[in-house]
Amino acid sequence: MHISFYKYQGAGNDFILIDNRAGTVKGLDKQSVAKICDRRFGIGGDGLMLLENEPGFDFKMVYYNADGNEGSMCGNGGRCIVAFAKHLGVITDTTKFLATDGVHHAKISETGNWVSLQMIDVATINKDGDAYVLNTGSPHYVALANNLEVKDVYNEGYAIRNNPTYKQDGINVNFVEKTDGGYFVRTFERGVENETYACGTGVTAVALAMAKHNHQTGAITTPVKVLGGDLNIRFDYDGSTFSNIFLEGPAELVFEGEIDI
Numbered sequence: 060m061h062i063s064f065y066k067y068q069g070a071g072n073d074f075i076l077i078d079n080r081a082g083t084v085k086g087l088d089k090q091s092v093a094k095i096c097d098r099r100f101g102i103g104g105d106g107l108m109l110l111e112n113e114p115g116f117d118f119k120m121v122y123y124n125a126d127g128n129e130g131s132m133c134g135n136g137g138r139c140i141v142a143f144a145k146h147l148g149v150i151t152d153t154t155k156f157l158a159t160d161g162v163h164h165a166k167i168s169e170t171g172n173w174v175s176l177q178m179i180d181v182a183t184i185n186k187d188g189d190a191y192v193l194n195t196g197s198p199h200y201v202a203l204a205n206n207l208e209v210k211d212v213y214n215e216g217y218a219i220r221n222n223p224t225y226k227q228d229g230i231n232v233n234f235v236e237k238t239d240g241g242y243f244v245r246t247f248e249r250g251v252e253n254e255t256y257a258c259g260t261g262v263t264a265v266a267l268a269m270a271k272h273n274h275q276t277g278a279i280t281t282p283v284k285v286l287g288g289d290l291n292i293r294f295d296y297d298g299s300t301f302s303n304i305f306l307e308g309p310a311e312l313v314f315e316g317e318i319d320i
């Protein structure tokens with residue numbers, strides 16, 4: 060099948076996007092997705108998304124991780140698909156779309172490259188030793204770290220993701236260090252099975268976990284620096300539920316092309 064694709068990146072988390080409103084792409088198998096996402100044998104990306112029609116919504120987001128498995132929610136992918144929907148003329152400046160974890164609302168700047176995406180509410184944060192474990196649409200492990208700039212995120216993240224507790228279902232592993240203006244975060248991503256330049260559900264998990272860690276409540280804004288740029292998370296916390304959670308940052312079209320799949 061010959062298809063058009065679009066390559067987007069959000070803070071260096073990069074994705075292949077396909078407009079599948081006509082339903083021409085059917086039953087993408089694991090091997091095909093993994094090959095398209097491969098940085099040597101394919102286009103290259105941390106994930107692949109289909110934009111599809113969905114009654115009652117502007118569109119549906121179907122997300123695959125780079126290993127070819129259908130993933131859970133992807134925050135940066137969600138921001139990129141909103142920019143893609145604007146590029147296609149499916150939306151103008153606000154949207155309501157459906158993803159695997161439910162309904163999402165988002166706002167996009169007039170220029171089309173800054174997206175504020177509402178994330179699902181979170182009511183449960185567990186502890187695993189000193190680390191925090193929570194689900195922001197995808198499962199996340201959040202550990203405080205020192206000297207994060209030089210940390211061996213691949214090997215330490217791999218070991219946690221593959222320990223007996225998490226091996227079967229997998230988990231995304233985030234390391235966080237306090238900075239002057241907010242936090243610096245590095246993430247080992249499940250489904251990419253490597254460190255990525257940014258993880259949207261990951262920085263969201265970090266912001267919520269740090270609010271709990273620091274006993275903060277009220278309206279909270281948390282700027283986060285990642286390897287690929289800067290993201291912002293704002294939310295309300297009443298001491299039991301995190302609500303009105305917004306993940307904000309850049310989403311840019313890098314290039315477009317055609318490929319046989």
Ligand SMILES: N[C@@H](CCC[C@H](N)C(=O)O)C(=O)O
Pocket residue numbers: 072105124129130131132133134135136197198230231248249250251257258259260261
């Ligand atoms: N890069 C993503 C996270 C994508 C989902 C994840 N890898 C998984 O399925 O666990 C993000 O920006 O949230």
